[in-house]
Each structure stands twice: as structure tokens, then as C-alpha cells.
């Protein structure tokens with residue numbers, strides 16, 4: 001093992017929404033910062049765009065296996081690269097609604113109240129939206145919480161095929177609004193991500209070092225277990241040991257919890273900072289269904305997503321519980337829909353030959369329905385000793401299913417009404433749809449819950465572990481509940497918030 005002779009002020013593990021955003025926030029301090037990332041820079045052609053053939057391929061699945069509740073292996077759709085999952089995400093950056101921070105009554109139970117409220121996050125949401133060049137229109141959506149600052153960039157115009165549909169949705173008395181999206185203004189890499197707006201900005205500073213192909217495999221504490229003393233990584237397959245005053249994990253909710261579990265020692269026999277027994281538990285991932293509207297006018301299949309509908313977010317006149325969020329998918333020939341895509345489209349792809357598939361895709365539009373789940377103790381990741389290796393077990397039983405079904409059916413009802421008004425939509429009898437299966441893990445969160453009480457939370461409100469003074473987690477692990485909007489903007493805002501705390505701490 002090579003022992004790195006540098007001692008750093010901070011080591012950040014992971015470069016996604018959490019790690020990348022934090023790195024750029026800390027870089028101007030001049031402190032010695034080491035970033036360890038298991039992936040490498042992602043080639044442009046591998047990012048979120050390609051031809052129709054991706055229907056038939058399992059894109060963006062990590063080259064490893066996790067094991068489900070039945071012990072069956074699966075290959076998770078998660079991206080190990082500089083920028084993490086933001087290199088392949090949809091770039092929709094939405095704020096959680098203010099009520100999402102409270103205890104919310106879902107049909108299946110009540111979500112835990114967050115220890116911090118919307119007002120605590122608001123300035124960081126604004127800062128994250130500026131940093132990630134979010135294009136949007138604050139306040140146009142009645143469910144949108146108050147913004148102290150408007151978006152710096154106007155919303156993207158809807159594609160020609162979508163504009164009449166948006167007008168017709170308004171005609172139904174609903175409130176379709178511009179989807180807030182991060183855009184980079186780069187022709188070759190249009191969506192804004194944590195490489196462009198995080199890591200690359202951090203690396204402008206000479207005090208920041210990035211090591212790629214550097215997989216952290218264990219954290220080592222001092223004898224009393226109160227501090228992390230060593231960060232062990234395989235760098236280009238070479239075992240190395242690094243040290244720093246502060247260690248921040250940002251490996252994603254599954255991998256950060258796994259790293260803390262695998263680093264168990266005498267002082268932390270059940271995993272680092274796991275006296276609460278909650279490390280790896282309360283795993284959440286949204287319920288997601290894509291609905292394909294086949295009778296649309298001819299389109300290029302490549303237009304970007306732009307429409308958000310939250311009229312059913314908190315329920316409707318027939319159902320008094322939160323149902324969730326609707327957005328359009330953009331053209332069906334873009335990778336991203338297939339990257340996220342549930343099996344249904346893949347099934348269609350197997351049935352329809354290439355040219356037929358393209359024809360189908362360019363006469364269709366898609367919609368995503370997205371619903372939050374409740375955190376459940378039994379939904380968790382853990383490590384299972386199996387012969388001479390440890391298997392990552394990923395046990396997740398979806399809940400809040402009725403709310404999601406109602407959202408999907410409610411939306412199909414709206415689509416039927418729109419068809420009657422003949423706005424470029426033909427009457428459909430079927431709406432092919434598919435639910436995101438277990439291996440779609442991109443919206444993972446919750447495995448190191450944040451809270452005031454060490455008995456019921458792994459992290460304190462600064463995302464520092466309750467038990468290890470210099471260990472922080474700034475990815476989506478900290479979520480006490482997951483709301484029904486995508487997690488990325490909340491991860492970014494939280495990284496800026498924790499960054500402020502760390503800057504203060506580094507001064508002392």
C-alpha cells in the first residue's frame with residue numbers, strides 16, 4: 001500500500017450533485033482539497049444522447065451487481081464518472097415544496113418532519129439555481145414555494161409540437177408551467193451538470209486535486225473511533241492511503257452508506273456512526289411511470305422536455321393525499337428517456353424493428369408521472385458476507401402505490417380529454433406505459449437520515465455524523481423524506497449549505 005505523503009484539509013469522495021457542488025464552494029478557500037472519484041471523465045458521445053438503438057441496450061448500468069430482496073443479482077443504473085449521475089440525468093432542477101419539509105400525511109403513513117424547513121433551504125436553492133444556470137419561471141406554478149430570487153435565465157420555449165398541447169392543458173383549467181432545467185450553453189454538452197458547474201470550477205484553483213479511477217474502499221478511525229484517520233482507495237488499482245482533517249462522503253445514498261458499513265471496526269461494530277442502527281435504512285426511490293401518447297403529430301423525436309404540471313401534487317377532489325408531479329419526457333428519440341426507461345419501451349423495442357420503432361417514436365410524445373414514497377425502516381441496503389467477498393444487498397419494497405396509480409390514471413384522463421379537443425393528438429385507446437423497475441436507482445435517497453437526535457438520525461443538521469467528528473455526508477443520503485420532485489437540486493442546495501458550515505469550521 002502506498003501512503004500518500006500529503007496531508008489534506010479536506011477529502012471529498014465522489015463528484016456528483018453533492019460532491020461536485022461542494023468542491024466548487026470550498027475551492028476558493030485555498031485549503032488543500034483532494035477529490036477522489038471512482039470513475040473517469042465521460043466521453044461526450046456516452047452522455048445523454050444517442051440514436052434509437054439505445055432502446056435495445058442497457059445503458060448507464062454500473063459494471064457491478066447488487067442483490068435484491070430475494071438474493072437475485074441486478075446491475076444498477078447508476079453512473080460512475082466525473083459528475084456522477086448528473087452526467088446522465090434529465091437536468092430538471094426543482095425545489096421541494098414548502099410543505100414537503102413538514103410531516104405530510106400520505107395514504108400509507110406520515111412522513112417525518114425535516115429538522116430544517118423550506119426557509120432554511122431557500123437561500124441555497126436560489127444559489128444552486130444560479131450556479132447551475134437553471135432556466136425557469138418562478139411563481140408561474142401555484143405549488144411553487146416563494147423564491148427570494150428569480151431564475152437568472154428565462155424558461156426554454158416549448159417545442160412546436162408541445163405548445164398547442166400546453167395551451168390545451170391550460171384550457172382544462174390546469175397550470176402547466178416551464179420545467180426548470182439546468183443548461184450549460186455548450187452545444188456539445190447542453191445540460192448543466194456537476195462536472196461543468198462543480199468540478200471544473202473547483203479545478204481552476206491550484207489547491208484542488210482530483211484523482212479519477214480512485215475507488216474508496218474503506219475508512220479507518222483512530223483507536224477511540226472518534227475521528228477518521230485514513231481513507232483507503234484503489235487508485236488505478238493501486239492501493240493507497242490518504243489522510244485529511246475532514247472527510248466528506250458524496251458517493252450517492254447507496255455507496256456512502258455501503259462504505260460506512262464496510263468500514264465497521266471495534267468501536268463501530270455495526271458500521272461507522274451507526275449507533276442508531278439507521279445507517280443504510282429508510283432507503284427511498286420515487287415511483288416513476290412513463291406514459292407514451294402514441295397519437296401525436298409528427299415530430300423530430302429530439303425536442304427537450306419543457307412542461308411541468310403540479311396540479312395533482314397534493315391530491316385532487318377525489319383523493320386527498322399527495323399524488324405527485326407530471327412532466328413531459330421530451331422527444332422519444334433522446335437517450336435520456338431510454339436511459340431511465342422502464343421495461344415497457346424496451347419490450348416495444350424488441351417487438352418493433354428499428355425503422356418501425358423510429359416511426360413510432362416520431363409520432364409519439366411521452367410523460368413522466370413521479371410520486372414520492374415513505375421512508376421505511378425495512379427498506380435498506382446492507383452488506384452480506386458471502387464466501388470471501390461482501391455482497392451489496394438492496395432491499396426495497398415500494399409503498400404509496402395507490403397515490404401513484406391515481407396520478408397515472410388521472411393523467412391519462414387528462415390526455416383523453418385533450419384528444420377530444422383535436423390539438424395534434426389522435427384518439428388513443430391504449431397508452432403504453434411502464435414503471436421504473438428496481439434497477440432504476442438514480443433517485444435513491446435517505447440511507448443516512450439527518451436529524452437532531454443521534455438515536456433517530458445518522459447525521460446532524462450540518463450533515464456531520466453524530467458520532468465521528470470529522471466525517472460528513474453530502475449526497476442524497478441525508479433526506480428524511482423524499483417529496484415527489486427530483487432530488488438533485490435539493491442535494492446541490494444542501495451541499496452549498498454544508499459548504500458554508502465547513503468554511504467556518506476550516507477557519508478555526
Ligand SMILES: Cc1cc2nc3c(=O)[nH]c(=O)nc-3n(C[C@H](O)[C@H](O)[C@H](O)COP(=O)(O)OP(=O)(O)OC[C@H]3O[C@@H](n4cnc5c(N)ncnc54)[C@H](O)[C@@H]3O)c2cc1C
Pocket residue numbers: 013014015016017018019036037038039077078079080081082083084085086088089090091092093094214215216217250251252253255256259339340441442443444474475476477485486487488489491
Ligand atoms: C437517468 C437519470 C435521470 C435523472 N434525472 C433527474 C432529473 O431530471 N432531476 C433530478 O432532480 N434528479 C434526476 N436524477 C437523480 C440525480 O441524478 C441524483 O439525485 C443526483 O445525482 C444525486 O447526487 P449524489 O451526489 O447523491 O450522487 P451521484 O450524483 O450519483 O454522485 C456520486 C458519485 O460518487 C462516486 N462514487 C461512488 N462510490 C464511490 C467510491 N467508493 N469511491 C469514489 N467515488 C465513488 C460516483 O462515481 C459518483 O460520481 C436522475 C438520475 C438518473 C440516473
